[in-house]
Amino acid sequence: MNPQNKIIIKSLELFEVYGIKQVTMDDISETMSISKKTLYIHFTGKKELVKEVVQFLFKxxxxAITKIIDDNISSIQKIKKIYEYALNYLMKVTPTFYLDLKKYYADSYKVYDQNRNKIIFGIIKDLLDKGQLEGTIDKSLNTELFCEFHLTNFDRISAYESLSIDSNPKDLLNNSIGVSLKGIINHSENNTIVKH
Incomplete structure (x- = not known):
């Protein structure tokens, strides 16, 4: 692995635990046992590093999402697995990560927001539309509105400080997207979704 990727991976780990603002370039160089000068050979500053970290995170x-989509399961089950994956990730990351990104790193937040929208309004919406064509999802569902609603809920979940203490991913899944999925699927699919 090249030095730049090592820095990105280590920085991501630190940002996920402490938030972005809290972690300095000194902290990163110290944690990696490299000089600050070496760090600046690879990145012009923290802003560039944060942007690279966000791009790496979405890769x-x-x-992970591509692997789920490649599974031989129904569209509705793929949606559930994607949300499960997202919730599992959110549970391990401090909410400060997202708040810092939005407040202090506007360019990186744009990258974050664009990629998040690709997942919600691209991948999830496509799966919902496909499910409607397959007949596994209620055809009267406004898939755009459904995605908008769940994007807002995910923002709330990611900003909720005590999330990891109060809930586990299964509870969150069942009480957020799980409830909505039960309402939009045909009865024949309902049993397979609930049992996972």
């Missing part, structure tokens, strides 16, 4: 997300 990981899209790789």
């Amino acid at each position: 990981l997300h899209f790789t």
